[in-house]
Amino acid sequence: MTPRRNENSRRAILTAALELLTETGYTAVTIEAIAARAGVGKQTIYRWWRGKGAVILDALTDGLPDVIELPDSGDLRTDLREVLRATVAEFADPRMSATTRALTIETLADDDLAAQVRDRLLRPQLDAVRARLASARDAGQVRPDAPLDQVVELLFGPLYHRWLLRNGPLTDTYADGIVDLTLAAVTPR
Amino acid sequence: MTPRRNENSRRAILTAALELLTETGYTAVTIEAIAARAGVGKQTIYRWWRGKGAVILDALTDGLPDVIELPDSGDLRTDLREVLRATVAEFADPRMSATTRALTIETLADDDLAAQVRDRLLRPQLDAVRARLASARDAGQVRPDAPLDQVVELLFGPLYHRWLLRNGPLTDTYADGIVDLTLAAVTPR
Known part of the structure; x- marks a missing residue:
């Protein structure tokens, strides 16, 4: 060909x-x-x-930008709530959740696919949140010694945990609560 | 018979x-x-x-107490670090991780098994941490309005996220860092 x-x-x-x-x-x-x-x-x-997993991953990531930039309204809480509400909505949507579940099953059994899903599908999103946290830190809204990689996991980890364990509703209120807790952890005293 | x-x-x-x-x-x-x-x-x-999943789950939970009580040293940070270090060690152990991975695959495809794994294998642990947080709240070490269910997810969520995405080392230092961030979120100002 x-x-x-x-x-x-x-x-x-x-x-x-x-x-x-x-x-x-x-x-x-x-x-x-x-x-x-x-x-x-x-x-x-x-x-x-x-x-199938590899084809679907390519289909889902085709045309996605390598670098995502988060909206920067100047207010970190507003911007993070927007991101987390969107993520919660994806987990709560039956079809999206089914796709995530199926891809997760395949990645748990396939290290190479796991690395690709992480680096191509999830990493740009996580990096965008990290960059937004870094700019907030530069603006004095996040304490200078906050470990940003872990702060990103503090935001997204609970959503994954709740989705995996199905031990509570995935709602805007939930997303906002996680943002508030995380900001309480990193706001300068 | x-x-x-x-x-x-x-x-x-x-x-x-x-x-x-x-x-x-x-x-x-x-x-x-x-x-x-x-x-x-x-x-x-x-x-x-x-x-197989159902047999393994019964084998893993057989003889486990329905209610676990966390050690209460009087110092919340010490007690939570101990729990999170133990959880991180389970995720980092290749054989334990393989079992968790395989069970997770089965639960993602089987709602009933998922509920059983959550309620019989994980819930007692999560409830024990929640009870320890409640006693710390009573002792004035956690702010009275802290949403304890979400605080529990703030502790365990990042570990699951990192294990699922394999995007960083699962070490004592990592466990301690998550405890420190979480306590910063809930310590009275």
Whole structure:
């Protein structure tokens, strides 16, 4: 195949994967169905991807920017609440949650896929929050010795924990509460 | 079978499951191997349990107390560091981590098993930490309006997040740092 045909097939495959994901949900998506909708043979997909998880990850990250920048309203609490409310909404959405659950299952059994999901899907988001915390620190709104990597985990960790254990509602109020607790931990005294 | 023979078989099965888990790791454990070691037929196991995850969960929780009490040294930081260091050590231990990973995979695909793992394996631990926080609140070491359920998630969430994403070392220093941040969030000003 020429590079051009490769790229056309690649786009068709990723588009088909994303459409099927939206229409039927992760579990029902198969390599066969992706191939059929994209008008390619199954072997074409297996030549470029190791399995369904890898295709879906590429479909989800295709076209995403490598670097995300968070809105900076000047008020850290407002900006963090916005991010955490959006994340909570993703976890609370049945279809999004099903995709996250299925991808998580695959990453727990596949170190390489885990690294890719982390670095391509999650890392830009975590880095954006870290950068926003750093600018707040420069503005004197976060104490200078706050360990920013851990502060990021203080924000997102509880959401993952609650989603994994299903031990409470995932709501805006919950997101706001986690932001408030985290800010109480890092606001200069 | 008499109830007595039931109980003997049950114990033999749980003991076999735990031994095999320790010797070979979760993935290699099969219902066949458990049955063979316990000296029972496979059908005996399937009559009482829905699958490997359910047997392993029973084996892990058998004999655990319903209510755990945390040591209370009088110093909240000391007590929480001890709990979080122990949890971090479990995540960092390859065999324990493999068991947790395998159980997590099964719970992500099985709501009923998820509820059982949460309520029987994790809940007693989370409740113990919550009770320790409540006694610290009564002693004036935690501010009276601190949302204790969320504080518990602030402690454990980051550990799960880091374990899931594998984006940093799971060490005593890390555990201590999370305790320090959490206490900064809830210590009366």
